[in-house]
Amino acid sequence: MPKLGELVLLVSPRGKRYMRRVEPDNDIHGTDGLLKMADIMSAGYGSIVHTHKGKPYRVQRPTLHDLVKGVKRQTQVIYPKDIGYICMKLGVGNGVKVIEAGSGSGSLTLALSWFAGERGQIHTHEAREEFMNLCRRNLDWAGVGQNVTLYHHDIANGFLVNDADALFLDVRDPWEYVRHIPAAIRPGAVCGFLVPTIDQVSSLLVELEKGPFDEVEVSELLLRGWKAVPDRMRPNDRMIAHTGFLIFCRHQEGLEQVKAQVSLGTRERKQEAARLERMAASRSEDHDIAGDDLSDADGDNGDE
Incomplete structure (x- = not known):
């Protein structure tokens, strides 16, 4: 009752x-x-x-599906079809420590809290205070969140916790924060990202290939229901199609040792050459930026 x-x-x-x-x-x-x-x-x-x-x-x-669909929204929420796959890929379970950034309205945070159980820890970062407060209200409404810590924090300066088993970013420009991830997670941890456009996927992949990340996956989940009439079975007229691209990878040090032992075919050699060219261009760009910053610092002597 x-x-x-x-x-x-x-x-x-x-x-x-x-x-x-x-x-x-x-x-x-x-x-x-x-x-x-x-x-x-x-x-x-x-x-x-x-x-x-x-x-x-x-x-x-x-059910959890009902709760996720019932949260109050001020932002676009992650759909249940994506949430299930995210939690599976990240390995979320009782006792797992997860870092999240981009709490938003809290639909994913709610599910992470549900699956992480009493011994789990969810540490979610949100740059906008009104969204952080909304996330907390939705967690309280759903009767979960006792294992959730919310931070009003911009991850441009890194994450406020470390030693996490998994990490997920739902932010506009995740490639800007990839450099902070290794310090926040355990070796071998799984990381996930959600972005709406393919241009964002490309920008993220360019950053991930700088390492130390492996097993990169890009997925898009489409959900099509069927009319449940035994003698007239056919697909529904509408479906939940594109809601976002999911990108997953695993933290992995020492990748160059592994790649040195892999025999590459013609296509793979071309892809590796293109990767090395991108890496060289990126290092050159970083060097130029550092040089410009140094020049600016030297030229700023306080003279009027």
């Missing part, structure tokens, strides 16, 4: 879903009539309750 303070999911005869907190007098008033919370509490999960007009409502326990 639903207990005081819990969330309960109520489904109308037409399939409309209502999430309500179990509190005295928190009744539902709608076109189907009055649905009393006292009746919901006495009915229990998996049962049917009726409004004063006799309309039947199903009483259900909310």
Whole structure:
């Protein structure tokens, strides 16, 4: 039976879903009539309750999917279809320590907290205070977040924790922060990123190939439902298509030793030559920038 303070999911005869907190007098008033919370509490999960007009409502326990879909939003949220894969790839489980940046409305943070369990730790960074506060409110609303620490912090200066088992960035320009990742994670940790456009993917890959990262994967998940009618099975007219590109990699030191033992074919040799050319160009650019900064510092003698 639903207990005081819990969330309960109520489904109308037409399939409309209502999430309500179990509190005295928190009744539902709608076109189907009055649905009393006292009746919901006495009915229990998996049962049917009726409004004063006799309309039947199903009483259900909310799933993680329901909670993620029900968060209050001020930002674009990560969809459940992506969240499941993210948590699997990062290896999130009871006792795992995860760093997140880009808390936003907290849909992924909610799921990370759920999977990390009582012994897990989620450390999420958000540069905008209003989003950090919204994330905390959504965690409290969902009844999770006891294992979550929120930081009002811009990761341009690095992360506020280290020794993490996994890391995930949902920020506009993740390539700008890759250099801070090795100091924040354990050797061999898995890192993930989400970006909406292919140009962002390319910029991130260029930075990741500088190392120390291996096993780079780029994925896009599309979810197409089917009409569940046995004698007329066919796809739904609409689907959840592109929501973002997922990029994963694993921290790995000593990659040059491994690559030296790999026999490359013609295509692989061309790809490796292109990579080395990009690396050389990047080092040259970094050297030029450092030289310009030094010149500026030498020329600034305070003279008017």
